[in-house]
Amino acid sequence: MPAVMDDIDVEQEEPLPVDRNGRRFQSEEDQPDDDGRKPGCCERFHQTVSKWMLPEDLHSTYMERANCCPPPIFIILISIGELAVFIYYAVWKPQKQWVTLEEGIWNSPLAYKPERRQEAWRFISYMFVHAGVAHIVSNLLMQLLLGIPLELVHKGFEVGMVYLSGVLAGSLASSIFDPLSALVGASGGVYAIMGGFFMNAVVNFREMIPLLGVFRIAAAVMIIVADFGFAFYRRFISNEDGLKVSFVAHFGGIVAGMTIGYVFFSAYNTKLLKDPRFWLCIAGYIAFLIFAVVFNILLSPAP
Numbered sequence: 361m362p363a364v365m366d367d368i369d370v371e372q373e374e375p376l377p378v379d380r381n382g383r384r385f386q387s388e389e390d391q392p393d394d395d396g397r398k399p400g401c402c403e404r405f406h407q408t409v410s411k412w413m414l415p416e417d418l419h420s421t422y423m424e425r426a427n428c429c430p431p432p433i434f435i436i437l438i439s440i441g442e443l444a445v446f447i448y449y450a451v452w453k454p455q456k457q458w459v460t461l462e463e464g465i466w467n468s469p470l471a472y473k474p475e476r477r478q479e480a481w482r483f484i485s486y487m488f489v490h491a492g493v494a495h496i497v498s499n500l501l502m503q504l505l506l507g508i509p510l511e512l513v514h515k516g517f518e519v520g521m522v523y524l525s526g527v528l529a530g531s532l533a534s535s536i537f538d539p540l541s542a543l544v545g546a547s548g549g550v551y552a553i554m555g556g557f558f559m560n561a562v563v564n565f566r567e568m569i570p571l572l573g574v575f576r577i578a579a580a581v582m583i584i585v586a587d588f589g590f591a592f593y594r595r596f597i598s599n600e601d602g603l604k605v606s607f608v609a610h611f612g613g614i615v616a617g618m619t620i621g622y623v624f625f626s627a628y629n630t631k632l633l634k635d636p637r638f639w640l641c642i643a644g645y646i647a648f649l650i651f652a653v654v655f656n657i658l659l660s661p662a663p
Contacts, residue, residue: 432507432508432511432512432516432519433511433516434507434511434516434519434520434523435503435504435507435508435510435511435516435519435523436504436508438487438503438523438546438549439500439503439504441488442487442488442490442496442499442500442546443496443500445470445488445489445490446489446490446496449465449468449489465489465490465491465544466542468489469482469485470482470485470486470488470489471485471486471489471542471543471544472485472486472531472534472535472542472543472544473542473543474535474539474540474541474542474660474662474663475662475663477535477656477660477662482531483528483531483532483535484524484527484528484531486527486531486543486544486545487527487545487546487548487549488546489544489545490544490545490546491544491545495544495545496545498587499545499546499547499550502550502553502554502583503523503546503549503550503553506553506554506557507519507523507553510553510556510557510625514624514625518624518625519553519624521620521624522552522553522556522616522617522620522621522624522625523549523552523553524549525552525616525620525621525645526548526549526550526551526552526553526555526612526613526614526616526617526621527546527548527549527552527613528548528649529548529552529612529613529615529616529645529648530543530547530548530549530551530608530609530610530611530612530613530616531543531548531609531612532612532648532649532652533608533609533611533612533615533652534608534609534612535652535655535656535660535662536652536655536656536660537608537611538607538608539660539661539662540661540662541608543609545609547587547609547610547613548609548610548612548613548616549613550613551584551609551610551613551614551616551617552613552614552616552617552620552621553617553621554580554583554584554614554617555613555614555615555616555617555618555621555622556617556618556620556621556622556624556625557576557580557617557621557625558576558577558580558581558584558617558618559617559618559621559622559625559626560622560625560626561576561577561580562577563622563626584614587610616645619641619644619645620641620642620645623635623637623638623641
């Protein structure tokens, strides 16, 4: 009997599956997963978010930090504000129809109008005013669909900076390249989020589930092409009376998203201040800002 025991290398044996009290499990089904409990609804939701937004090697890191404190408050508050302003102009201001609002929004102190560009707040506040039901519904759907998962991963500061940089870049680009057109809607901010989301999907494509990566990129491209086409039609082909609405804000927003948004949304596990891409994008954005201000003061053909 002792000879038999000597032939067994105890160090090579698998440890017995036991519970916290030292009792052996009767079968594999009795053994708990990791911490002994099944993931709850919140954990399953965060697992889905991590698979949708992050490459595979960052899933575990995200799950260690994942929580809803703070909740995705920025994108929710912005959406509520935009909806509240739309309801105000659709209900309390005299309008013939909700589908396309008329004089109420164009006379609003929030809308961007080239002849009132000295009122600097209009370069940002125009995002709260929308031209009709289709306009606000499409913007709200896109920014909630993309903004909430992004804010769960990157928190409100990053998403807020990208969104507002797209809004400002959109109005400034419109004032330069389409200086005689008015501007309403949050498309600049929405396109900034979409541009960052798109670049993140392209750069991390190999590290993500292939089918999911293809779906993300294809969905973003289809939405961008459709929206650009509609905006182009409304600006140059439609014979509707009244002020022409610029579509250049879409370009400004998506460029901001594909630069600043890409840096913010791809640097999940690194310090932004130590990332040279961050400073390069900031320098480029500030240079564009200075040029746009000088253009609007000295060179713009708008009254």
